[in-house]
Amino acid sequence: MQIERNMVSNLLAWKNSPRRKPLLLKGVRQCGKTWLLKHFGAKHFSDVVEFNFDKDPGLMSFFSGTYDVQRIVSQLSSYCGKRIVPQETLVIFDEIQTCPDALNSLKYFCEDAPEYTIAAAGSLIGLALSAKNKSGFPVGKVDIRELTPCSFDEYLCAVDPVMHDYIKTIPLEPLADAFCNKLQVYLSEYLTVGGMPAAITAYLETRDWNIVEQELDSILQAYEADFSKHAESCDVPKLMQIWHSIPSQFAKENRRFIFGEVRHGARAKDLEDSLQWLIGASMVQTVCAVSSPEYPLTAVMEKNTFKLYPSDVGILRKLARISPAVIVNSQDIFSDFKGRLAENLVLEQFCALGINPVCYWYNNKGKAEVDFLIQDDNRLVPVEVKSGLSVNAKSLRFYRDTFRPQLAIRTSMKNLRLDDGLLNIPLYLLGELPRLLELARANSLK
Numbered sequence: 001m002q003i004e005r006n007m008v009s010n011l012l013a014w015k016n017s018p019r020r021k022p023l024l025l026k027g028v029r030q031c032g033k034t035w036l037l038k039h040f041g042a043k044h045f046s047d048v049v050e051f052n053f054d055k056d057p058g059l060m061s062f063f064s065g066t067y068d069v070q071r072i073v074s075q076l077s078s079y080c081g082k083r084i085v086p087q088e089t090l091v092i093f094d095e096i097q098t099c100p101d102a103l104n105s106l107k108y109f110c111e112d113a114p115e116y117t118i119a120a121a122g123s124l125i126g127l128a129l130s131a132k133n134k135s136g137f138p139v140g141k142v143d144i145r146e147l148t149p150c151s152f153d154e155y156l157c158a159v160d161p162v163m164h165d166y167i168k169t170i171p172l173e174p175l176a177d178a179f180c181n182k183l184q185v186y187l188s189e190y191l192t193v194g195g196m197p198a199a200i201t202a203y204l205e206t207r208d209w210n211i212v213e214q215e216l217d218s219i220l221q222a223y224e225a226d227f228s229k230h231a232e233s234c235d236v237p238k239l240m241q242i243w244h245s246i247p248s249q250f251a252k253e254n255r256r257f258i259f260g261e262v263r264h265g266a267r268a269k270d271l272e273d274s275l276q277w278l279i280g281a282s283m284v285q286t287v288c289a290v291s292s293p294e295y296p297l298t299a300v301m302e303k304n305t306f307k308l309y310p311s312d313v314g315i316l317r318k319l320a321r322i323s324p325a326v327i328v329n330s331q332d333i334f335s336d337f338k339g340r341l342a343e344n345l346v347l348e349q350f351c352a353l354g355i356n357p358v359c360y361w362y363n364n365k366g367k368a369e370v371d372f373l374i375q376d377d378n379r380l381v382p383v384e385v386k387s388g389l390s391v392n393a394k395s396l397r398f399y400r401d402t403f404r405p406q407l408a409i410r411t412s413m414k415n416l417r418l419d420d421g422l423l424n425i426p427l428y429l430l431g432e433l434p435r436l437l438e439l440a441r442a443n444s445l446k
Contacts, residue, residue, distance in 0.1 A: 001201050002039070003158045005032065006352070007147055011040050014143055015117065022106040022118040022138075024096075027147035028282035028311045029123035029226065030219050032197040034094050036147060037119050041090035045117070049080050053102060054095035063101035067108040073116065086115035093120040097127065107138035124230055126280035146282070149195030149312040151352035152345070153431030156186055159204060167432060172439040174415040175426075183428040184413065191341055192324045194314010195348065209324040216318045223283060231277055238263075238274035246284070246310060247320035250340040256289070257308040268304070275308075285309050287347065290359045290373055293380050293403055297357045297373065307360060311351075313344045339387030342427065343371055346385050346411055349430040350374065361399060368395035376437055379406060386412035396422075407440055409433075418443055 014023055025033050034050075041048035051059050062075045076091070077084045084091060096103050102120075109118050120142075150158075157164040163182065175183075192212075193203045199215045202208075227239045245262045249255070259266050278284045289305040290297060310316045317327070327341075350358050350372070361370040361382060372383035382405060384396035393410055400408050400421075410424045416436075417424045423440045425433065 001158070001204055003032070003150055003154060003197055003200060005036050005147070005150070006154060007036065007145065008040055010145060011036075012044065014145075015044060020114065020117070021110045021141060021143045022120065024106070024125055024142045024144045025119060025121040025147055026125035026144065026282060027121075027123065028149065029222055030196055030198060031147055031149045031282075031311075033121040033123070033147050034092070035197065037090070037092050037121055041092070041119075045090040046085065046088040047082060048090045048092065049076070049082055049084060050092040050094060051076060051080070052094040053098040057098075060099045060101065063099060063105050067105050069105070069108050069113040069116075072105060073113070084116065086113075087117065089117065091116060091118050093118065095122050095124075096120040097122040097124045104138060107141040110138065110141040124226070124281050126282055127230070127277065148351045149314075149348065150197060150200060151195060151349055151431060152187065152190050152428060153349075153352070155190045155193075155195070155200060156183075156428075156431075158200065159186060159189070167429060168435075170416070170429075170432070172416065172418055172436060172443065174417060180415060180426070183426070187428040188328055191313055191345060192317065192327045194312045194317065196312060196314060199314055209328075212324065213318075216314060219315070220318060226281065231274075235274050235277065238271055239277060242271060242274055242278060243283070244319070246308060246316070249308060250316070250320070255307045255340075257286075257306055282311055285311060285347065285351065287372070288357075288359050290361050291364050293361055293373060293382075293399075295375065295378055295380055297359050297375060297380070301357065301359050309344050309347050311348070313341055313348055316344050317341060339385070342387040343385050345427060346372065346383070346430060349433070353431070353433060355433075363398070368398040370395050370399050376407070376441075381405060381407055381409055381437070383409040383411065386410060386414075406444060407437065 014020060025037065027033050038048060038050065053059055062072055062079070073084050093102055106118065106120065109116055153164070189203070193199050194216070196216070196219055198219065199212050202211045202215045224240065227236045231239055241262050249257055249261060259268050259271050262271055279286065286306040286308055288301040288303055290300050290302065292300055294300045310319065347358060355374050357375070359373045361373045363369065370382045371385040374381050374383060382396060382399045384393045386393065396408060396410060406421060408422050410422060411427055411430060412424065413426060414424050416426060416429060418440050421444060423436065425436060429436070
């Protein structure tokens with residue numbers, strides 16, 4: 001079963017750009033990067049050729065020595081038995097971080113042969129972007145995109161395309177109860193399955209939770225195999241400790257990430273490199289604290305105070321060992337794990353929409369904390385996450401009284417509504433956030 005990805009339109013704009021550079025598509029392992037590029041190539045190019053440096057290490061020899069692009073293309077063409085035609089053939093370099101010379105060659109494809117359409121992908125490209133490894137990185141010579149796990153919007157398109165198309169047109173007013181009930185069921189499924197394409201496909205094709213669990217187990221095993229395969233041996237235990245500490249960090253009342261709770265007595269300097277490895281592999285994301293909400297957020301975020309989130313809500317559920325039945329058969333799908341799945345869900349949808357940066361706000365005197373703070377044009381928008389129908393949000397009220405934002409967002413299971421600058425967006429409509437924000441802004445100017 002095919003899952004249409006929203007990034008296809010982004011890739012089409014890249015293909016047609018007169019200033020096109022080689023593409024670097026990064027993202028967590030098994031989020032669908034290679035499938036997306038092959039699917040895109042099949043629809044928009046005359047031919048597609050793929051070279052996987054992890055599966056076929058012999059390919060690396062074509063990139064050693066001089067970076068003569070015409071020589072490289074000629075050898076690759078002979079090796080795969082197909083002509084690589086400028087503008088007509090999409091050339092995919094998969095797991096390109098395995099071959100630093102191939103990664104560096106993208107600079108010369110950009111400068112000397114821009115007529116070739118090159119798309120490179122890799123689950124660990126983020127590590128090559130780190131300061132430690134930039135010596136061979138083609139800075140400024142590539143277009144970088146990040147593919148996230150499938151969003152709820154993409155899941156809805158796969159499971160109910162008619163409903164998906166309908167919510168693209170809804171005005172800023174409450175939905176009929178029948179639509180809300182249906183969307184809540186789909187959201188419950190998504191929270192259980194998560195956004196990994198293999199897990200979604202397994203569920204939609206079989207409706208068997210045991211098979212879904214097997215797929216998620218395989219993904220987790222692949223992640224941990226990457227620790228041993230790609231990290232320094234001395235860092236592997238640290239990576240495992242941080243990775244498996246995530247559920248317990250989530251369960252705390254104070255959600256701030258504490259290095260000492262990963263390992264007793266550990267300090268930031270002991271585990272910081274391993275945490276950066278997980279970030280570089282797109283397995284986790286940090287959300288930094290802000291105590292003085294000012295635009296831009298990058299100027300005021302406190303990088304040493306942060307919360308840590310996995311890239312996918314289904315992976316978080318699996319790490320926390322929450323059975324599918326707990327969510328699927330529950331009247332309140334967020335009653336367990338203290339609603340932390342809801343926070344992860346919201347952040348995941350922000351990432352899919354390309355919303356960056358995302359921070360959280362706290363009051364220095366400990367009076368209040370707002371889950372997320374995002375930028376909308378040149379304004380800051382506070383976002384409070386409520387996991388069910390109870391929407392008492394004292395912290396958000398404190399923030400609004402103190403800073404008087406034009407708009408604030410509360411996302412919950414309550415219906416869509418705009419009330420005196422407070423936009424309540426149901427969790428299942430977060431994919432419509434940019435459009436709903438625009439409607440809310442227009443309404444506030446009346």
